Amino acid sequence: MSMEEIQLVTFQLGTEEYGIDIMQVQEIMRLPSIVWVPKAPSFVEGVINLRNKVIPVIDLAKRLDVSSEGWTDDSRVVIANIQDSLVGLVVDSVSEVMRLRTEAIEPLPEIMTSSNGRFLKGIAKLDDRLIILLDLEKTLTHDDILKLQSVVNTASEDDELI
Numbered sequence: 001m002s003m004e005e006i007q008l009v010t011f012q013l014g015t016e017e018y019g020i021d022i023m024q025v026q027e028i029m030r031l032p033s034i035v036w037v038p039k040a041p042s043f044v045e046g047v048i049n050l051r052n053k054v055i056p057v058i059d060l061a062k063r064l065d066v067s068s069e070g071w072t073d074d075s076r077v078v079i080a081n082i083q084d085s086l087v088g089l090v091v092d093s094v095s096e097v098m099r100l101r102t103e104a105i106e107p108l109p110e111i112m113t114s115s116n117g118r119f120l121k122g123i124a125k126l127d128d129r130l131i132i133l134l135d136l137e138k139t140l141t142h143d144d145i146l147k148l149q150s151v152v153n154t155a156s157e158d159d160e161l162i
Contacts, residue, residue, distance in 0.1 A: 004102045004103075005099045005102065006100055007021070007023075007100075008021065008022060008097070008124075009022050009025050009028070009078065009096075010097075010098060010131055011076070011091040011095055012092040012095060013060060013066050013091055014061065014066050014068045014069065014092065016066065016132055017095060017131050017132065018091075018134050019098075019132070020080065020133075020136055022097060024080045024081050025080050026080065026086065027079045028079070029076065029079065030076065031071060031075045031076065031077060031090070032048045033048070034047070034048055034057050035047050035049075037154055037155050040056075041144065041151075042062065043059055043062040043063040044056060044057070044058050044059075044148065044151055045057045046155075047151060047155040048077070048088060050086075050088075053086070054152045054155050055079065055088050056087055057077060057087075058089060058140075059090045060090060060139075061092070064119060064134075064139070068092055069092060071090065074092065075090060076090075076091055076094045077089065078094065080136055082139065082140055083140065083142070085145055087140070100131075105123070105124050105133065106125060107122055108120055108122060108123065109123075119134055119135060119138050119139045120133060120135060
């Protein structure tokens with residue numbers, strides 16, 4: 001019997017609870033002022049200035065095409081490292097940092113392996129909770145990362161934006 005564990009940051013998007021590998025999370029912050037950037041992809045909210053570094057911010061609910069209540073005082077930005085780029089992910093709220101035994105992770109049901117299924121690693125079963133495990137590396141394509149870098153470059157070139 002394996003006792004391997006992973007550490008997750010769990011958060012809410014709409015009515016569902018999601019988890020991401022803590023090793024990809026740099027920090028979690030309250031919703032800062034986000035600067036809109038023209039011609040950005042629809043799921044990109046804009047950019048923020050984090051310690052003199054321009055970080056693109058995406059609305060994770062829009063990216064995953066899940067319903068969300070909209071931004072509230074509980075909304076947070078999770079600064080994550082995705083494909084060697086720092087990206088801010090807006091989530092409805094952050095629940096906790098937790099350890100999870102890998103044996104608690106089940107593969108996705110067949111019906112979920114379609115389009116949005118590519119973003120998911122599996123489902124964690126914990127007592128009365130189901131946590132959807134996101135594969136951050138797959139939430140953004142290489143092309144998406146290039147577009148985000150273009151958004152950052154546009155914002156960096158326009159000193160008035162940031």
